[in-house]
Amino acid sequence: MKYLSTRDSSLEVDSARAIVEGISREGGLFVPSELPRLTREDLERLSGLSYPQRAQWVLSRFLTDWTGEELAGCVEGAYCGGRFEDDDPAPLSCLDEDICLLELWHGPTCAFKDVALQLLPRLMPAAAQKCGCREEIAILTATSGDTGKAALEGFRDVPGTRILVFYPEDGVSRMQKRQMTTQAGENVAVIGIRGNFDDAQSGVKAIFGDRALEEELRREGFVLSSANSINWGRLAPQIVYYISAYCDLLTAGRIGAGEPVNFCVPTGNFGNILAGYYAKGMGLPVKMLLCASNRNNVLTDFIRTGRYDRNRRFYATTSPSMDILISSNLERLLYLLTGRSDRETREKMEALGRTGVYQLDERELSALQREFYGACCDDAGAADTIRRVFERYSYLCDPHTAVAVNAWEQYRAATGDRTKTVILSTASPYKFADTVLEALGEDCPEDDFQRLRRLEEVSGMPAPAALRALRETEVRFRETCAPEEMRDRVRRFLSQG
Numbered sequence: 001m002k003y004l005s006t007r008d009s010s011l012e013v014d015s016a017r018a019i020v021e022g023i024s025r026e027g028g029l030f031v032p033s034e035l036p037r038l039t040r041e042d043l044e045r046l047s048g049l050s051y052p053q054r055a056q057w058v059l060s061r062f063l064t065d066w067t068g069e070e071l072a073g074c075v076e077g078a079y080c081g082g083r084f085e086d087d088d089p090a091p092l093s094c095l096d097e098d099i100c101l102l103e104l105w106h107g108p109t110c111a112f113k114d115v116a117l118q119l120l121p122r123l124m125p126a127a128a129q130k131c132g133c134r135e136e137i138a139i140l141t142a143t144s145g146d147t148g149k150a151a152l153e154g155f156r157d158v159p160g161t162r163i164l165v166f167y168p169e170d171g172v173s174r175m176q177k178r179q180m181t182t183q184a185g186e187n188v189a190v191i192g193i194r195g196n197f198d199d200a201q202s203g204v205k206a207i208f209g210d211r212a213l214e215e216e217l218r219r220e221g222f223v224l225s226s227a228n229s230i231n232w233g234r235l236a237p238q239i240v241y242y243i244s245a246y247c248d249l250l251t252a253g254r255i256g257a258g259e260p261v262n263f264c265v266p267t268g269n270f271g272n273i274l275a276g277y278y279a280k281g282m283g284l285p286v287k288m289l290l291c292a293s294n295r296n297n298v299l300t301d302f303i304r305t306g307r308y309d310r311n312r313r314f315y316a317t318t319s320p321s322m323d324i325l326i327s328s329n330l331e332r333l334l335y336l337l338t339g340r341s342d343r344e345t346r347e348k349m350e351a352l353g354r355t356g357v358y359q360l361d362e363r364e365l366s367a368l369q370r371e372f373y374g375a376c377c378d379d380a381g382a383a384d385t386i387r388r389v390f391e392r393y394s395y396l397c398d399p400h401t402a403v404a405v406n407a408w409e410q411y412r413a414a415t416g417d418r419t420k421t422v423i424l425s426t427a428s429p430y431k432f433a434d435t436v437l438e439a440l441g442e443d444c445p446e447d448d449f450q451r452l453r454r455l456e457e458v459s460g461m462p463a464p465a466a467l468r469a470l471r472e473t474e475v476r477f478r479e480t481c482a483p484e485e486m487r488d489r490v491r492r493f494l495s496q497g
């Protein structure tokens with residue numbers, strides 16, 4: 001299978017190169033030239049397999065330039081080595097007949113990004129080797145909180161790689177900041193940006209687009225790559241858990257063969273939900289994909305009106321990993337909605353860069369609305385949902401997951417659709433203990449670790465060991481910079497050691 005750039009379909013690479021380069025040279029994103037087929041028989045067979053076996057099967061359809069052995073090595077390293085609780089990266093937790101949560105946060109950093117970012121660092125050096133790339137790989141990542149930590153943890157001390165993470169200094173939770181600034185590893189660095197996530201992401205994109213810098217770094221022996229969800233190596237592993245969740249529903253007898261389900265996804269950069277759309281494209285029986293947003297509801301408006309308009313106020317919310325006004329992966333959806341037109345995709349992305357706005361035509365909008373439903377709620381709505389879900393089911397959800405539960409309730413009220421729905425639960429509630437405690441009407445201790453303890457008392461559920469352990473870990477990274485200084489910080493980081 002080949003990968004094409006969304007902005008120039010004549011640029012064609014295999015998956016190894018798509019993963020090493022992260023983003024195409026002219027700014028486009030790599031997309032598969034076609035989607036592999038997933039039949040009902042495949043689903044039945046996969047249902048009898050473990051998560052790593054399912055992952056191996058799905059990945060082998062997309063990464064066709066890899067041997068089974070190569071993939072097995074990466075998959076086993078990521079999912080069988082005790083890095084996920086019970087070696088299961090994606091257990092389902094069903095609240096009642098209609099609704100199950102897909103808990104994607106049982107990995108080392110307690111957010112869903114671990115599922116892909118435990119795998120990507122294993123794919124990356126192997127992909128570099130396949131491409132004959134001799135340079136050291138320098139991973140540059142902008143984070144709204146969770147990607148950064150998951151990428152640091154994934155790439156730490158991986159030979160032949162270095163990783164530099166930029167996060168918005170005041171745009172992440174205290175626990176997220178602590179997780180990142182205490183990161184261990186010889187090949188890592190973390191810098192706070194005096195700006196928001198979009199500033200950090202735009203800065204990183206500009207660095208990727210800087211040909212002079214690329215040449216300069218190549219002479220020094222480095223090639224830049226990305227661990228953001230613009231990298232195909234992030235998206236492919238995420239397709240797996242949609243299929244796996246469906247298999248688990250089948251195995252549990254909660255659905256019959258071929259029965260469609262909905263997935264509801266708390267969305268920021270549109271990476272997670274896009275993986276669901278690819279799974280559907282392969283043949284997974286999915287009725288609707290519910291796109292849940294917080295007060296930064298640019299996607300809700302887009303899905304309802306066909307007009308994407310980023311010219312609006314940016315809000316810092318209690319679900320910071322969704323505080324995004326430019327959802328990068330939407331570009332891959334646009335490519336599909338425009339009938340795989342690189343020209344139209346490029347024009348829309350150029351319009352977005354120039355004016356902050358682009359508009360779908362009627363045909364594109366109705367194609368979008370056939371597949372996606374958008375809903376949003378503010379912080380008060382999310383807090384209310386956390387409280388109601390806990391009271392009703394004794395189930396604790398984090399603020400991101402709560403936004404999704406709220407969106408699903410709105411969808412059901414608006415449409416009456418009773419299709420079984422899987423809600424993607426993207427973070428451990430302990431990562432956002434302050435918000436969760438407040439939502440439950442509990443007082444919130446000043447100290448981060450007393451908060452964990454308080455929440456344990458309230459819920460009777462132990463906090464993840466990885467978060468508790470941070471108490472003993474020293475802060476290593478205190479540096480901050482302005483968005484304009486990011487290039488220099490990259491140079492400085494790479495000139496060390």
Ligand SMILES: *Cc1c(COP(=O)(O)O)cnc(C)c1O
Nearest residue numbers: 146268269270271272321426427
């Ligand atoms: C990253 C993240 C999201 C958003 O996922 P996208 O792929 O960016 O849409 C939602 N919830 C949590 C907890 C996250 O870390």
